Amino acid sequence: MKTLADQYPVSDACRALDISRSGYYAWLQRSPSKRAVSEQVWVSDITYVPKEEGWLYLAGIVDACSRRVVGCAMSDRLTTELPLDALRMALTHRRPPRGLVHHSDRGSQYASQAYREVLDRWRLKPSMSRKGNCYDNAMMVSFWATLKKELIYRVRFSTRAEAYRSIVEYIEVFYHRVRLHSSLGYRSPVDFETMSN
Numbered sequence: 001m002k003t004l005a006d007q008y009p010v011s012d013a014c015r016a017l018d019i020s021r022s023g024y025y026a027w028l029q030r031s032p033s034k035r036a037v038s039e040q041v042w043v044s045d046i047t048y049v050p051k052e053e054g055w056l057y058l059a060g061i062v063d064a065c066s067r068r069v070v071g072c073a074m075s076d077r078l079t080t081e082l083p084l085d086a087l088r089m090a091l092t093h094r095r096p097p098r099g100l101v102h103h104s105d106r107g108s109q110y111a112s113q114a115y116r117e118v119l120d121r122w123r124l125k126p127s128m129s130r131k132g133n134c135y136d137n138a139m140m141v142s143f144w145a146t147l148k149k150e151l152i153y154r155v156r157f158s159t160r161a162e163a164y165r166s167i168v169e170y171i172e173v174f175y176h177r178v179r180l181h182s183s184l185g186y187r188s189p190v191d192f193e194t195m196s197n
Helices: 010-017 021-029 081-094 113-121 134-150 160-175 189-196
Strands: 041-051 054-063 069-075 101-104 125-128
Touching: 010 021, 041 069, 041 081, 041 134, 041 160, 054 081, 054 134, 054 160, 069 081, 069 160, 081 113, 101 134, 113 125, 134 160
Parallel strands: 041 101, 101 125
Antiparallel strands: 041 054, 054 069
């Protein structure tokens, strides 16, 4: 409505949408909801998980507001496809607004043409850590540390399939729904997003 206000009287638009004028004006004065604030910044990174068969590489994307892992992918190979798979998962499940900031480190996978093309196609704003500044991506590094402390260092994975199942279960069942976050008022990411809607 706001974008069409110069073409149509507010009273006509309110009548057409079956909302009150006072409600529309009150909405204009409100701060954005937590859900709207969510999905403004995603942070991303790649880590590795030891297993008896060798390394398993893990790419993740976390919503900076809700701390929810919105994209995740695993592979035996550290290629551009790995973070691209995590990004595709995030885009498919979240459908982010244009202009969302996508932050990563300066890794070659994130700087690749293929990765940049997907960001451009979805009109996401790429952001990369400053050279030599490890604090820029601290939120994502903190998630990896939590995952490793609460799961990876406690279990010895024999196979990729075993590691994959355990990591997915940890993220989807425990981290998203049970684990409380002080930054979210001691709520889980799912509870925080539910309250914000």
